[in-house]
Amino acid sequence: MFDKKTVSIEWGGQTLTLETGKVARQADGAIMASLGETVVLCAVTAAKTVKEGQDFFPLTVHYQEKYSAAGRIPGGFFKRERGATEKETLVSRLIDRPIRPLFPEGFYNEINAIAQVLSYDGHNEPDVLAMVAASAALTISGVPFMGPIGAARVGYVDGEYILNPTDEQVAQGDLDLVVAATYDAVMMVESEANELSEEVMLGAVLFAHDACREVIKAIVKLAEQAAKEPWALDKVDDKAATLAKLNDVIGADIAAAYKLTDKQQRQNALNEARAKAREAFADLKESDPAQYLGTLKLVKKLEANIVRGAILKDGIRIDGRSTTQIRPIEAETHFLPRAHGSALFTRGETQTIATATLGTKDAEQMIDGLNGLRYEHFMLHYNFPPYSVGEVGRFGAPGRREVGHGKLAWRALHPVLPTKDEFPYTIRLTSDITESNGSSSMASVCGGSLAMMDAGVPIKRPVSGIAMGLILDGSDYAILSDILGDEDHLGDMDFKVAGTEVGITTMQMDIKIAGITREIFEAALNQAKAGRAHILGEMAKALGETRSELSAHAPRIETLQIDKSKIRDVIGTGGKVIREIVATTGAKVDIDDEGLIKISSSDTAQIEAAINWIKGIVEEAEVGKIYNGKVVNLVDFGAFVNFMGGKDGLVHVSEIKNERVEKVSDVLSEGQEVKVKVLEIDQRGKVRLSMRVVDQETGAELEDTRPAREPREGGEGRGDRGPRGDRGPRRDGDRGPRREGDRDRGPRRDGGPRGEGRGDRGPRRERSEGGKDEGPEDFSPPAFLTGDRD
Known part of the structure; x- marks a missing residue:
């Protein structure tokens, strides 16, 4: 059923295959080109007649990437390929530029070349393959195409040229160069290079040209099997005589016009010369309109001859410069x-x-x-x-x-x-x-x-x-x-x-x-x-070098690297924490999967506030270090202060001031900014803070002037209280002797079961001598706050 023709070559370590006769058989020429698992279909069609009055060559090239080629569904509302992307536009131009000059002068039939990416393997870029497919499709179509051309991509890695490098090799190397060429000469070059020398760039172009020749041989081999009969072209009239007449009429005027250095003046003079030509050949307008239009079209040819001849003969250009001179x-x-x-x-x-x-x-x-x-x-x-x-x-x-x-x-x-x-x-x-x-x-x-x-x-x-x-x-x-x-x-x-x-x-x-x-x-x-x-x-x-300072109107961006284990803490549940940072400070905060945080704002104070907040979340508090904090909660025995952005600690009532504080709310209020010193961090992470040893104005550490606590009678501190097991007989009314190993203490004094609260125990008993006297000034914080576990 199919009269399929195929040619394959080894090219750059992979197999390049060109196939025709199976797909798009109603097109004048259609090629399925594949390299690796990347496949491009290019179909060429040409109009058999020329539109009346048309005097230009209407070649149109379309390159399209099908998302299905990579197993993807397009994004957006419509979920289908729509207008050309920037890349598709660029590749369309890449195909157009080397093939356009290879059509004969005077050929004005409309031609469409449509290249579609049908399969993409993620390594072999389809742009060069589309150029090859377009060249092959034109060659077998029968249209008057003076090709074929070949195309190749070249990379440069570690001093070596690489033919058709993968995306990874291009990223690692110093060059991404695409060349299109006929067998004898280079037609087009497109490149991006990492500051390479002229010698390296020339070598890359010549390396690519050699690769193009291998492709051209394959296309010719396929054309020998599958090319259609070439189109018969109309004989082009010899316009030498008409061109000579035109030169006699306006040649001197054109030469004078092209000596004017000002573009607008030159254009005005050229327009006057063209008007003179229309007037001189006005008799043809009625008798032979086609001859009249053909004569006027030769004005451009005459201009080219005059300008080119002057440059080759005298080395003097349109604006009077030499061939190497740069304009002011x-x-x-x-x-x-x-x-x-x-x-x-x-x-x-x-x-x-x-x-x-x-x-x-x-x-x-x-x-x-x-x-x-x-x-x-x-x-x-x-x-x-x-x-x-x-x-x-x-x-x-x-x-x-x-x-x-x-x-x-x-x-x-x-x-x-x-x-x-x-x-x-x-x-x-x-x-x-x-x-x-x-x-x-x-x-x-x-x-x-x-x-x-x-x-x-x-x-x-x-x-x-x-x-x-x-x-x-x-x-x-x-x-x-x-x-x-x-x-x-x-x-x-x-x-x-x-x-x-x-x-x-x-x-x-x-x-x-x-x-x-x-x-x-x-x-x-x-x-x-x-x-x-x-x-x-x-x-x-x-300007000789980059300015050292950014514009005052530009946003400032600071970066902060945190441990990846802390990313969750900075973001918070559902993004709560990071949203709060942004809303409160006004700075933009972005964090990536590696823990790199970018904080941006046109206000440096906002950036600093966000950085301090984040540092407070991810850093660990240090004993002895002074921090800025904010009072977040007042309790009878002190105040809880938030510091380092995400940590809270307790300032006990005895650590607010050196003098006695009767009521915490008389000294502090929620939301108040304070400066605190970390006194202790216990094993459970609870933090004990002090305000009294920090100057609240300057943040400087103050000398602790509070007198040291006197040792208790009977020994320093609390002394050795002996083994806890044997405390002797209990007092009258108590619960009887404690049985060793028996945790059941019997009924409570009020006769109620132990499960019903502690009840009212009445007034506290006087401590014995050697114990600590009662009184607010000598109040000792509970053990869970001081870290005292004796």
Whole structure:
């Protein structure tokens, strides 16, 4: 029933399998790709006709992760996959960027490439597999695709490159790099690196290219078995003659326009030249509308020829700079008075307002994906309003481009962040682009670095970024530093590099031609390094190092590590204790499973109060140490005082003051703040406290001036009372002689049974000489309070 075709190769220590003919057979091309137990289905369909008047290539790529692939049910109310997540958007762009340049000029049929993750093993990331599946599906579909391409991920652990590393290996290593390439040249690079050198990064790209070639061989082998007949393309008219006519009419005007350094003036001059062309060829508008539209479309081609030729011939760019020259840079920190950290970064006609906001743990972003829930404490949000390029346009939720540019800047800054233990804050960076003529994503890197330093985030080192361009004509080429927007549009490469003075933190490259050679790639890396160093120097003029103090408007966070056995005590039954701490002190308190507590507030007094409370719960009281306390209960014989947050102790009436206290309530009241010294902690944990030996104003310990108790007559202290068993005959009216070993004492004096209370015993008998005289001043606390067990 199925005409299934399969190709498998050993790739990076695992089996890569490409299969077609069994699933999605009505698509023009469909591939089931698997690596380990990760499986991706990519189906490609292409429209057979072109919409009338369409003059662009409508390629649409969708990448979707099915939660069932990881055996999970989506969170949220609807419990199904809905709009694209950030990761899905980024992977869709990752697939689109290397395949788009490989369709022939003039091919305008609409194409859909839909890649869906059907199985995920938790180790092999499906993004690279989806790129491979899309390339294979296009190759066998019959559409005019000048591929195939291969794709590979590379890690770098202990000085060794690893092909298709697992998530764990990427986390342990210093590199996460994805490369897409044809058999002959690299098409796309995306990476995050831990300050690696240009040599290491170049080696990683070449290592990945070799791996891509193995995939390309497998795709070609499958296509030999299963490819459909290639589409017949319409013959492309030779437009050389029309282009020459157009050059005669407006060539000089375009050349003059591109010598204007101001973007707005240049655009006005170009618009005048285009209007001149419409007027010159107006007779074709009625007689041959298609020829008329085709001629006007060649204006862009003419612009490219003029700009590219001038750069290759004279080395002079649109704004008069040399190929290595960086536009003037101005940087300013503390640009906004209330933001925790801010910077205004301007490079030529590209400008961003970058702000850094610090938050607590509850501000972390919750991300639900195939790997389950995770929390991100660093966010970078990039915004590109239409006014930044002087246009009227949609303003609202970020599009794919904004998501992609923001993630690129995120990758550049992420490697230099402090660990959460070093800096327990949630960090949100925003980059609001206010002007754009050149790389706004690299401006976001520079501005974001300065904003974090202004906020007091202890990053390892400042990060700068630069966008490089390429003009390639046969064997002649020119690499451009800090490209303008027009140079990006008219050039052959968009190559962005960011890093510190130590090394590269991110690298992204997109090629608009069929790839570049190692020579060009290496030259671009070295030229970018010099540009990054220059930009770092300009940034240092605004702020050379991280501020030592946080903004006065930022919350303060203190950490406290407690024993895991004490976590239950801090939280309390049903969270009662921790809620009380938060409600009473006003500070936010978060505790993890390892006993790490984070206390946050903009008021340091609130933080201190919460810390003292928690310490009082988890620490043990020390005999002889003085504590702050609060009276929580008054009794006839003293007062119970709460100290160390969660402990109570008794201040006996004799330990309140050195002089006699008739009534406790005359001296103390519930809720009163007092200072106490721990006198004793008995075996049962009961604590005896004293106020009289502590200065209640300063908390200093006072000398105990109370005279020592005189020894009793007949010996020191209570003396040896002899054996307790033989006390002699009992007095008249008593209960008779005590029988040894017999606990039954007989009837009570009042004749009632012993079970009915103790009754009224009448007045106490006088103590014999040698005993302690009665009297309030000589009252001795009960043994269970003093610890006297004799």
